[in-house]
Amino acid sequence: MPPFSFEIVAECPHTRARAGLLHTPHGTIETPVFMPVGTQATVKGLTQQALAEDLGVAILLANTYHLYLRPGHELIRQLGGLHRFMSWPNAILTDSGGFQVFSLSGLRKVDEHGVIFQSHLNGDQHTFTPESTVDVQLAFGSDILMVLDECPEYPVSHEYARQSMHRTVRWARQANQHFRSRVAESPGCHALFPIVQGSMFPDLRRECASALLDLDSDGYAIGGLSVGEPRPLSLEAVEATEGILPRSKPRYAMGVGMPAELAEYVARGVDMMDCVLPSRNARNGYLFTSEGRVIIKHNRYKDDPRPLDERCRCYTCSSYSRAYLRHLFQSGEILYAVLATWHNLRRYLDIMREIRHAIISGSFPEYLKCVRPASEDAG
Ligand SMILES: [Zn+2]
Numbered sequence: 368m369p370p371f372s373f374e375i376v377a378e379c380p381h382t383r384a385r386a387g388l389l390h391t392p393h394g395t396i397e398t399p400v401f402m403p404v405g406t407q408a409t410v411k412g413l414t415q416q417a418l419a420e421d422l423g424v425a426i427l428l429a430n431t432y433h434l435y436l437r438p439g440h441e442l443i444r445q446l447g448g449l450h451r452f453m454s455w456p457n458a459i460l461t462d463s464g465g466f467q468v469f470s471l472s473g474l475r476k477v478d479e480h481g482v483i484f485q486s487h488l489n490g491d492q493h494t495f496t497p498e499s500t501v502d503v504q505l506a507f508g509s510d511i512l513m514v515l516d517e518c519p520e521y522p523v524s525h526e527y528a529r530q531s532m533h534r535t536v537r538w539a540r541q542a543n544q545h546f547r548s549r550v551a552e553s554p555g556c557h558a559l560f561p562i563v564q565g566s567m568f569p570d571l572r573r574e575c576a577s578a579l580l581d582l583d584s585d586g587y588a589i590g591g592l593s594v595g596e597p598r599p600l601s602l603e604a605v606e607a608t609e610g611i612l613p614r615s616k617p618r619y620a621m622g623v624g625m626p627a628e629l630a631e632y633v634a635r636g637v638d639m640m641d642c643v644l645p646s647r648n649a650r651n652g653y654l655f656t657s658e659g660r661v662i663i664k665h666n667r668y669k670d671d672p673r674p675l676d677e678r679c680r681c682y683t684c685s686s687y688s689r690a691y692l693r694h695l696f697q698s699g700e701i702l703y704a705v706l707a708t709w710h711n712l713r714r715y716l717d718i719m720r721e722i723r724h725a726i727i728s729g730s731f732p733e734y735l736k737c738v739r740p741a742s743e744d745a746g
Pocket of ligand 1: 681683709710
């Protein structure tokens with residue numbers, strides 16, 4: 368079996384959900400999987416040991432835009448690649464930087480060759496091309512690389528979304544050709560995923576997915592979600608492409624979602640997801656539990672001796688009370704961010720394990736039914 372491959376171990380006969388194994392040079396990942404976001408080659412607040420050993424994270428995401436600007440891909444290459452640099456034993460997926468260029472950088476200019484942008488750190492001018500972002504991610508040594516894409520904001524006109532989508536497809540072809548020539552001597556050690564765009568227009572989504580099929584990639588991503596659109600539209604955008612993307616390849620819905628939405632994406636054939644929500648919300652005092660959301664600053668928790676989530680087996684819930692967590696939050700203590708992130712990530716990972724178990728045991732439709740009425744609360 369090549370180092371990078373995907374096998375499906377169970378499929379739900381009533382939805383499009385499937386459970387699989389994604390083999391990478393840095394370990395096998397059970398899917399569907401949630402990937403914590405390590406923007407700056409760190410998941411804020413947690414050590415790599417906690418992530419890999421305690422939480423069982425098999426793959427995490429790092430951001431090309433940030434690491435390219437600081438400390439720089441050449442420095443990371445010199446220090447042995449991203450795995451060694453951050454001492455991370457498991458798989459790493461990097462985005463292409465496109466999303467951050469469009470959301471963070473000030474002045475930017477998109478043309479056929481790529482995107483010229485100003486660093487949000489010091490205003491320096493940089494260029495990303497489909498080829499250069501592959502080179503940057505290969506310097507990182509990422510297991511899964513993403514192609515450069517244009518991620519339009521929401522809403523945009525059908526005409527703009529169409530032009531932008533065609534550009535994304537052309538860039539994906541260029542990136543794919545460059546990638547294949549770069550990895551010709553070590554095939555199967557890295558995978559490059561193209562990204563389906565097309566804003567919230569199902570016809571453009573379908574056209575984009577069909578055009579990307581020619582690349583015969585190891586996996587496909589669905590981008591342009593979570594850009595301010597109403598939630599039902601994100602699910603429709605995923606649905607539009609499900610029947611087109613090959614069943615035998617992993618599908619990655621980028622930047623989603625809330626706890627109650629995870630199963631909805633899986634039901635639409637998604638195998639991989641990432642989101643900053645569990646870690647960012649944790650730091651802001653929003654905690655996800657099996658009983659719904661807890662806003663830890665609320666006065667009612669000030670003398671609450673119970674664990675945050677009585678059903679959770681994480682380090683935070685096994686050791687500390689809501690009253691203590693609230694105290695740490697109110698005092699602005701660093702330990703609060705550590706404990707809160709630990710729990711929220713565990714919650715997401717537990718949900719994914721429940722979903723996987725339900726698919727394998729044939730009870731996914733019932734599982735979906737159970738989590739649906741809870742959406743409001745867990746949202
Ligand atoms: Zn917990």
